[in-house]
Each structure stands twice: as structure tokens, then as C-alpha cells.
Amino acid sequence: MSGGVSIVWFRRDLRVEDNPALAAGVRAGQVIAVYIWAPEEEGHYYPGRVSRWWLKQSLALLDSSLKNLGTSLVTKRSTDSVASLLEVVKSTGATQVLFNHLYDPLSLVRDHRMKEVLTNNGIAVRSFNADLLYEPWEILDDKGRPFNTFTEFWDRCLSMPYDPESPQLPPKKIISGDVSKCPSETIIFEEESEKGSNALLARAWTPGWSNADKALAAFMNGPLLEYSKNRRKADSATTSFLSPHLHFGELSVRKVFHLLRIRQVLWANESNTAGEESVNLFLKSIGLREYSRYMSFNHPYSHERPLLGHLKFFPWRIDEGYFKAWRQGRTGYPLVDAGMRELWATGWLHDRIRVVVSSFFVKVLQLPWRWGMKYFWDTLLDADLESDALGWQYITGTLPDGREFDRIDNPQFEGYTFDPNGEYVHRWLPELSRLPTEWIHHPWDAPEYVLQAAGIELGSNYPLPIVKLDAAKSRLQEALAQMWQYEASSRAILENGLEEGLGDSTEATSLIALPQDMDEMDMDENAIRATTHTTTTIRHYEDQMVPSITTSLLRGGEEEEESSSDVGNQAEDSRAEVPINQGMDDTRMGRTDDMQQVNDITAALRNMDDLQAESSNTSGSMRERDGGVVPVWSPSTSSFNETFAGEDSTYLQRHPQSHQLVNWRRLSQTG
């Protein structure tokens, strides 16, 4: 036993405490800790600037912790993490590879392949749960099927016959394997152009597992008690700020859960109801994180496809201008705009405001949710594929327990509940800083003299509402009517057995692609315009699907047309595009049946082989339909950055202490 060398493959479990893979390695003998940076494998989901910044800090801290324990972190730069892992194994003479589970679709496929490759090479592979209270396959209903609503899921989690594993302490000492033949490679996490902006982040955040632990303690001993009371204020400092730590696995959810439970019992004994309620609420947000993994595991396409198909024919607006206005915080709705500017400036957004801006995005602007999700991915410090997919699908209403699609939230009213005194808006929208609270969430209603006194000229230094709310409501109705009509004709085509129906169906079924990726964003603006201008105003009668990003990974980008293969094809279709044989007058009708079907299929797909077969299949069927219109955006080239920085002096001078996150102006002065 003591002679064995184990590779511990770190991914999003960047901690030494309660890390089962690491613990197993230590128990087995010598350990070689490895981190492989292969972002190209993530396809569209190459981590954004702030996310990479966090990762860099976190790895540095992990390395120093490992050094204190007797080894160090071997880092590798790769475009094929499985191949790199195999190299590491060979150069170190390791006999086993240990890692902790991930549940995003890319990792599921990659890890499956990794297991296969290594096993074929005679290497033992062992994997563990380090990210969840319970593995997704442990939480099933009475018939042994996965749940489809959060409440049911979470109830079951909380009433499981056995508790989640107790958190383990860090190892006292690690016996290092010989890494002399396996040198670390330097990983570049930030481009030169990003360093300036990144420097600001360090003033507000301290990544790394030991800091995560401190953040947890600070939250538990402070804001947690008031969590239920304060959680709905846009700029309150009462959120936990743990999400980036949790995303990178710097913090063990099981530890969080454990400590929360202890605290809960304590407060229950003191009959501290406010405290109890707070704990329950906070636990629920942990539960949502669990649920996002659960959904991703059971429905590996939930990051790119709606779970329910009832909006399949919704005419999403392919409108670059709307998209840009939203990103830059120039929609004319102060609460939305403040949120978007905070996001851009700090990489952070209060949970409530995430709901506000994303709901606005989908319902008022009618933009395809995957664009919004991609933007969140690129800009959020806690960008998390599973959580964000769940969130956006929830907002869009494509989950069984999602919001109703035809309900539009009113940012003006939301403004007065989440930001009653307008402080949040004042902070992030310097151009409105002199507008009284009475008008702060609806400047378009303010009398001319008020606007003048506040130095606001609507339509010039602050926009008028990009879409009026009553217009948004009727537009939504129109869009739904179109959707039903399109649905009906599509069904007619199917029933008539026509291969190609309406003349415009090619256009109609073309895909709405994601916004441009990083490498394309630096393109000449004219070139971009040339590729997009003809179609920017056209509505697309199709879901926002893209070819599966797992394709390139599996087949090196070229997959055969294998539609004949197996269940996969059918399964894929039913999941992505729930049959539209009902629900003409109720967008929600038929969802139970649909979900039933989805479930049956995914149950059959639990096996990784099927999953793999299916993903290649998907791309096969989607590929030739690619070519949707792609709006272009670029944080790095946006002029908004410069316009925004340094404008909000007055308010910040008045409230120097008032928020804990990045103070954009102050930081840019000193940094």
C-alpha cells in the first residue's frame, strides 16, 4: 500500500479539507496532485475573465497548502486533459487516478472517456462525491425516478434516511510522489489586457479554500441571522458571498450543511424563529445549487435546450441592439440598468437582481435566454454552468416548476421593493444620482423641472425605456399567437407527412447561435456587420439550440451521420423538442406528460455510454442546420467600460462605506 503512487486530479474541488479524492490518495501512499488547464475543451464555455482570475488565485493557494503538507500542485497546460492525465500517470509511475465528481455535461463525457482510457491502460480509477450532499442518483421518487420539481427534490434531500457524509479534516501530512519527471507548466490565466481590470478584484475578494472557510465563518456568525429579513435588498451585505468559493469547490457543501444544521438546532432550542427561518432559507439556496447539478446530470442538455418544449416555436428576437443595451445597462429601467452595470464593474450581482435582469431580458426584450446565460457566464465571478442553466430556464418558464412565461415583472415596482430608497440605483447609475427617490425607478414619469434639476435629459444622457411595459405585454401576446400559429402549421406538416413544408421553413428552423466567442470578438467590426446585418431584424421561429459542444470533444469535430443508430436519436428529439400535439391554448398544457417522457428517456440514459452516443447523435442532426444569426459583443472593445469608469463620484463620496464589493471608482484611482 505505502508504495503506491496516486494521482489526485483536482478540478473544481480546490481544497484540502473534506476532499475525498485527496484523502483516499493520502491513505493509499504517495500522492501527486495535478491540475490540468484545458479551457478549449469547454467550447463556448471558456471561462470568463473574472472567473479565470479567481481560478488563478485559488490554485496558488491550493499549491501553497499542499506545499505545507509535503507536496505541491503539478499544473499542466493542455488541449486534451485526458491525454495529459495519461502522460502524468506514465511519467510518474502512478498506479491509480483519483478525482471528485463533476456533473456538467462536458465533464460527464470527458470523465467517462478518461475512465475508459486509463482503465484500458491498466490504471485504476476511483472517483468520489465531494460536491454534493447526495449524488444525483440517490435522490429518486417512490418509483425510482428522478424528481422534476425543486420542492419535491429538496424535501426528499432533507428527509433522506441517512445524512450526508460528515466533512473530513484536511490530511495532516502528504507523502509526495516523485514529480521530477513531470514538471509543472506555466498556465496563463489572464491576458495582458485583462490585468488592469483584474487588479481591482483583489480588493474585494479573496479566493482560496482557507479564505472560503473564513468567509463561511463570517457569514455564519453575522449576516446569517438576518438572512431572511434582509435578503431582498438589492445592495444589502447580507448575502453569503460564498458562491464563487462553492463553484470552485474551495468550500465543501457538506461542511456548510453540517454547520448550518448545528446552528439550526441551537436556534431552535432558543426558539429563535427568525434565525431558524434564515437557516432554512439559506439551506434552500444550497438546495438549489444541488438541484442544478441534479438537473444537469439527469438532463445533460439543460444548458442549451429548454427542458419543456412548449416554447419551441417562440419567435425570439434576434436583436443585437437590445442585447447591447441590456449589457451596457441602457434599457431605461433604472433597476435593470444598475444591475447590469454592477455586474460589468464587479462580476457580482445580488440574487434578486439576477432575477430582475434576466426576467427583463426574456420577457420584455424577448431575447433568447441562452444569450443572457452566456453573458452571465462571461462576466460573473461565480459563473456556474449548472446553476445558471437552471436559473435561466426557471426564468424562461421551461422548467416544470418555472415561472409562468406570460407574466412580465415590472422593474419599477420591483425597484421600490428591492431598492426602496434608490440607493442601489444611485450607486450604479451616476447619471441618475441627483434624481429624488420618488422618481428614481420611473424617471420617464418625472416632471420636466425635476429632470432638469437632476441634470437628466431622457433620451440623451439616460435612455427612455427601450420598450414600454404595456407594449411589452402586447408584444408578448403577439409573439405567443405567432408561436401557436407556427406550431399549428408545423404540426400540419408533420401530419401530412411532408418532408419540407412551407417555403420559409429553412429560415424558420435555423438555429439561434450563441453570441460570438472570445476569439471572434476581436474581429473587425465591419466584417462582423457584414455577416450579421441582413438578418438582425428577423425573428427566429426556433429554439436557441446549438450543436452539442461535446461533439468536438468526442469526435474531434467531425461526426458521422449516424441517425440510424439507436434509441439515442429518438431520445434526443423528445428531450429537446417536446411533442407539440397539445396545449394550443395553454402554453403549459401537456407538461406532465412531456416531463414523464423526458424522465423515462433520461432514466435509460443514466448510463454514460448512452449519454455519449446521444451527444454525438445530437450534433449529427443539428449540424447542417447551424448558421443562426450571431450578435456580436465584446467587453474588451466596448466603449462602455471607459464611459462608465470614474463617473460615479458624488454618490460614492457620500457613501464610502456603503458597500462591501468592489468600489469601482476608488479602485480605479488607486489601481
Added chain:
DNA sequence: CTAGATTTCTT
């Protein structure tokens, strides 16, 4: 005290 109004919450 209750019926009715009003506010809050919804994963």
C-alpha cells in the same frame, strides 16, 4: 374576535 383588505412570495 373575525371578515375583509393588503402585502408578500413563488425554484
Added chain:
DNA sequence: AGAAATCTA
């Protein structure tokens, strides 16, 4: 929008 919780006369 609709249910549930909270307020009020």
C-alpha cells in the same frame, strides 16, 4: 396571477 401570510377596523 394566485395562494398564503399579515394587517386592520
